[in-house]
Amino acid sequence: MKLSICWLYGSSMNIYGDRGNVLSLAQRCRWRGIEAEIVQLGLGDPLDQGAHDIYFWGGGQDREQINVSADVQGAKGDALKAEIEDGAPLLSVCGGYQLLGHYYRPADGADLPGIGLFDATTTAGNERFIGNIVVESREFGELVGFENHSGLTHLGSNAEPLGKVRVGRGNNGVDGTEGCRYRNAIGCYMHGALLPKNPKLSDFLIRAALRRRYSLDVLPALDDSLETTAHASAVGRALARR
Amino acid sequence: MSASSRLDVRLAAGVAAGKLSGRAIRLLGRGGGTAAPGLIANLIEPNILNKLTGKVRDGRIVVAGTNGKTTTSRMLADILERADLRVIHNRSGSNLVRGISAAFAAQSSWSGQPRGDIAVIESDEAAFPDVVRRVNPRIILLLNLFRDQLDRYGELDTIATRWRESFETLRPDQLLLVNGDDPALAAITEDLAAQRRLFGIQESRYLLDELPHAVDSALCRRCGAPLRYSQLFLSHLGEYVCDSCGFRRPPLDFAASDIDLHGLDSVSLRLAHDESILDLSLAIPGLYNAYNAIAAAGAALALGVGPALIAETLGAFRSAFGRIERVSYRGRQLVIVLVKNPVGFDEVLRMLAVGGLSDPALIVINDLDADGRDVSWLWDVNVEQLANGSSPIYTSGIRGADMAVRLKYAGIATERIHPLKALANSFEQFVDTIPEGGSGYILPTYTAMLELRRMLAHRGVVADFWEQ
Numbered sequence: 001m002k003l004s005i006c007w008l009y010g011s012s013m014n015i016y017g018d019r020g021n022v023l024s025l026a027q028r029c030r031w032r033g034i035e036a037e038i039v040q041l042g043l044g045d046p047l048d049q050g051a052h053d054i055y056f057w058g059g060g061q062d063r064e065q066i067n068v069s070a071d072v073q074g075a076k077g078d079a080l081k082a083e084i085e086d087g088a089p090l091l092s093v094c095g096g097y098q099l100l101g102h103y104y105r106p107a108d109g110a111d112l113p114g115i116g117l118f119d120a121t122t123t124a125g126n127e128r129f130i131g132n133i134v135v136e137s138r139e140f141g142e143l144v145g146f147e148n149h150s151g152l153t154h155l156g157s158n159a160e161p162l163g164k165v166r167v168g169r170g171n172n173g174v175d176g177t178e179g180c181r182y183r184n185a186i187g188c189y190m191h192g193a194l195l196p197k198n199p200k201l202s203d204f205l206i207r208a209a210l211r212r213r214y215s216l217d218v219l220p221a222l223d224d225s226l227e228t229t230a231h232a233s234a235v236g237r238a239l240a241r242r
Numbered sequence: 243m244s245a246s247s248r249l250d251v252r253l254a255a256g257v258a259a260g261k262l263s264g265r266a267i268r269l270l271g272r273g274g275g276t277a278a279p280g281l282i283a284n285l286i287e288p289n290i291l292n293k294l295t296g297k298v299r300d301g302r303i304v305v306a307g308t309n310g311k312t313t314t315s316r317m318l319a320d321i322l323e324r325a326d327l328r329v330i331h332n333r334s335g336s337n338l339v340r341g342i343s344a345a346f347a348a349q350s351s352w353s354g355q356p357r358g359d360i361a362v363i364e365s366d367e368a369a370f371p372d373v374v375r376r377v378n379p380r381i382i383l384l385l386n387l388f389r390d391q392l393d394r395y396g397e398l399d400t401i402a403t404r405w406r407e408s409f410e411t412l413r414p415d416q417l418l419l420v421n422g423d424d425p426a427l428a429a430i431t432e433d434l435a436a437q438r439r440l441f442g443i444q445e446s447r448y449l450l451d452e453l454p455h456a457v458d459s460a461l462c463r464r465c466g467a468p469l470r471y472s473q474l475f476l477s478h479l480g481e482y483v484c485d486s487c488g489f490r491r492p493p494l495d496f497a498a499s500d501i502d503l504h505g506l507d508s509v510s511l512r513l514a515h516d517e518s519i520l521d522l523s524l525a526i527p528g529l530y531n532a533y534n535a536i537a538a539a540g541a542a543l544a545l546g547v548g549p550a551l552i553a554e555t556l557g558a559f560r561s562a563f564g565r566i567e568r569v570s571y572r573g574r575q576l577v578i579v580l581v582k583n584p585v586g587f588d589e590v591l592r593m594l595a596v597g598g599l600s601d602p603a604l605i606v607i608n609d610l611d612a613d614g615r616d617v618s619w620l621w622d623v624n625v626e627q628l629a630n631g632s633s634p635i636y637t638s639g640i641r642g643a644d645m646a647v648r649l650k651y652a653g654i655a656t657e658r659i660h661p662l663k664a665l666a667n668s669f670e671q672f673v674d675t676i677p678e679g680g681s682g683y684i685l686p687t688y689t690a691m692l693e694l695r696r697m698l699a700h701r702g703v704v705a706d707f708w709e710q
Contacts, residue, residue: 011460011468015397017621023651061397067466131615146616193621196647226650229661230643237609237640 002035003209006052008080009060009068010040013095016148018058020193021091024202025054032220034206043071047079053209054089055080057096059149059191062106065095069112072099077115084117089184089208091201093194094149097180097187098122104151118180118187119156125172126150132238133168133190135178142166143198144234145190153189155180162188167238184208197231199224253354256287257294260347277336280344291339293354294346295377298330300360302377303541306370306405307385307421309586310534311337313526313561314385315364317538321555322360325547330358337366339373367401371408382412383541384420384427385533388477388585389622402430402463412436419540421533422492423479429463429489441496441540443475443532444514464489476529477585496540501532506566506577506593513539520549526561530589535559569703572673575681580691581605582613584622590685595627603683604672606639606665606690613687617641625652636672638662639690665693 005025022038029036041047060068072080084090098104101120104112128150135143143163152172155161161171162179170178170189179188184205188194195202203219210216260283267278283290295302305315312335319331332345342363350356365373367387374382387398409418413435420431422440431438460478462469467486474480483490500512506527513520513536522535535556542552561567567578581587594603609615625648628635635658637645646661662668676682686694 016616017618020618020621020648020651023621027651027653061399063399063466064461146618148616191616191618193618196621196651197644223656226643226646226656226659226661230647233641233643241615 001033001210001214002037003029003053003206003213004037004039004051005054005056006047007038007040008055008057008096009042009064009071010056010058011042012064012068013058013060015059015061015094016146016191017193018056018093018191021058021093021195021202022056024193024195024199025056025205028199028202028222029206031222034210043067047076047083049079049082049086052083052088053213054205055083055091055185057090057092057100059094059096065099065104065112068095069099069104069114072115073113081115081117084183084185087184087208087212089205089212090186091195091205092185092187093191094151094189097189098151098153100185100187101153101180102156117185118182119159120153120171120180120187121156122151122153124150125152127173129169129173129189131168132234132241133170133178134166134235134238135163135168135170135188135190136166137163139181140198140201140204142231142235143190143194143201144231144238145188145192145194145197147189148191149189153180162186192234197227197234199227249353250293252287253290253293254352256283256290257347257350257354258352259283259286260290260344261352264344264348277338277341277344279347280336280338280340280342283343283347284340289376291343291346291376292378294343294350294356295361295363297354297356298358298361300327301380302361302363303381303383303545304363304365304370304373304377304379305383305385305537306365306367307383308367308388308583310385310530310537311364313531314383314534314537315362317534317556317559318383318541319362320559321538321542321547321552322362322545324551324555325542327360328358330356330361332364335364337364338369339376342373342377371404374408375411379416381417381419381541381544383537384418384424384431385537386421386424386477386479387426388583389619398426402426406430409434409436417544419537419544421479421537422494423475423481423533425469425478425482425489425491426463428492439495439540439544440492441536442481442491442494442498443473443479443501443536444494444497445473445499447501462487462489476533476589479533496536496543498532498536501529503527503529503593503596505596511535515540515543518543518549520553522553523557524559525557526559526566528589528593530586569698571698571701571703573678574673574676576673576684577681578684578686578691578694580688581685582688584619587620587623587685588627591624591627594683595631599628599631599683600633601681601683602634602636602672602675603685604636604638604662605642605645606684606686606694607637607641607645608639608687608690608693609641610689612689617644620644620648623648625649625654629653632658634658634660634675636660636662636668636675638665638668638672639687640664665690666697669694669697 026036099114105123107124133147161177260279264279416436423442462484465487469482510523
């Protein structure tokens with residue numbers, strides 16, 4: 001059994017340790033005897049529908065985001081949307097999350113168009129939200145990460161947030177929401193890296209991939225004691241510094 | 243009474259406040275007293291730094307960069323002292339405006355006359371434009387721009403842009419001495435009124451196969467296209483060209499070759515400048531120290547110091563505060579190496595892996611302000627280098643649990659990973675795991691190292707750093 005993990009724009013958008021998410025997905029497959037292949041899909045590379053099982057898209061610096069926004073328009077963005085409609089799991093963080101919405105509006109210069117997978121828009125803000133973040137998600141329970149963004153994301157009426165902010169600022173610092181959910185796609189502002197300390201979320205993505213590729217709905221448990229300790233210690237830090 | 247000799251009362255009061263509060267803090271046992279006195283002195287005389295530095299006869303050299311600025315500025319200060327200059331230097335590494343002010347107050351007379359001919363000033367990246375504005379440097383030495391504490395500094399682009407704005411204020415009599423192997427630094431120092439000279443590595447047998455994970459400058463700053471590297475030495479430092487717009491590494495004025503790494507012990511290299519050749523043999527290890535030595539030697543040559551004196555001083559140079567230290571404790575050798583960002587951590591692991599890590603190691607990760615509150619940088623470190631060994635790896639610190647998870651996902655067998663309690667309660671336990679007569683490694687972040695230093699000092703092992 002084999003899963004292909006597609007890392008979108010990994011060479012130009014890989015900030016704040018987002019690579020840890022890809023490592024988490026790959027290792028948690030391997031520890032269960034599932035072969036995991038990591039494929040980087042960069043600027044100019046076409047996205048073949050059906051070739052990949054899990055998508056990851058991380059954050060980047062503003063300068064790099066301009067090229068990526070242009071690259072993802074047209075056939076590539078359409079293929080990615082079709083994949084999500086077909087049930088493919090995806091995790092996006094920060095810059096990737098923003099470009100999966102309708103647009104990112106910088107402080108100066110033209111809007112960077114997204115692909116509108118999430119009914120969400122993002123505008124550059126004046127304040128940078130930096131700190132540990134704890135989110136309560138109905139589906140995944142308590143999630144913990146580190147946010148570092150000045151973009152303010154507002155969800156449209158059709159969008160469902162990933163969860164509610166318990167500590168931190170989340171989408172926009174005002175409405176208490178964090179992230180976005182659509183089918184098996186997740187967008188959020190949580191670096192950390194997110195998945196290693198939130199193995200439940202990792203396993204949700206792997207499970208969705210197995211269901212789609214192999215019609216398999218079982219996933220053997222792993223010993224997550226180190227992960228659970230790290231999760232608890234990060235939540236402790238978030239609460240202590242609130 | 244001439245204007246120049248009239249007592250500046252406000253300046254004298256600021257200097258006095260800086261001196262006295264520094265002493266008081268040390269007497270009270272509240273640490274080295276390296277920054278708070280500067281804060282107080284600046285409250286009394288906001289221009290204290292401008293005024294004191296302006297009186298230094300042979301000018302100011304500002305050293306900046308993500309990695310190596312403490313080591314490089316110490317190397318340079320040592321060389322200048324050996325050349326019989328009296329050097330004012332913020333030696334403790336306290337490198338914000340207040341820390342630099344405190345160092346100057348401590349090294350000035352009560353009337354505000356600095357006791358030095360020349361100043362070597364290490365500057366923090368974020369404080370750099372303000373420091374440059376205040377001290378009017380003769381030479382600016384730029385080492386590198388790596389990813390470091392992004393939660394504090396914001397994105398690397400922001401720093402680069404602010405530095406560029408600062409460079410545009412420089413005059414033709416000011417010199418920028420720049421690491422040409424860093425494409426970001428090369429790009430932001432182009433076309434300025436100030437002079438520019440470049441140092442770098444011309445040839446090395448220690449090449450990386452691919453860009454490491456933590457790299458931020460793989461794109462051309464001029465046109466945004468990916469850079470192509472013909473040689474890659476360390477992180478994004480190398481020989482590069484942009485196939486799209488033609489931007490490339492500029493010719494080097496100070497070029498290193500024949501680099502030889504000897505594990506955790508030493509490194510040697512040959513530095514060419516104009517007609518002269520310097521053979522440098524350092525007693526500290528690693529490619530990053532080779533860069534530090536090239537930078538310090540370049541600045542000293544630019545100041546007219548003789549090559550023989552430079553080589554001799556650098557050969558005798560020992561590690562700055564805690565970068566790499568060996569201490570003997572309870573019959574064991576402890577090798578303590580500071581880790582503070584992905585590039586530095588990567589290089590430390592490269593040195594351990596080259597030597598075939600067989601001794602126990604303790605990694606201590608804190609997330610206080612001085613460490614960076616965001617520990618996600620651990621995921622940018624190539625911890626996978628340690629996966630082939632069999633030695634135990636212990637973790638501790640406020641975020642030791644994050645490090646344990648990082649080790650696990652690097653493919654290190656969980657039997658080798660041992661999370662320990664807080665350092666105060668687990669240090670002796672770690673020492674116990676090292677056989678008598680054996681050695682162990684301790685890799686702490688900045689505040690963890692301060693804590694470790696205090697613990698060792700308490701046990702009578704090492705001198706406190708502000709006494710060095």
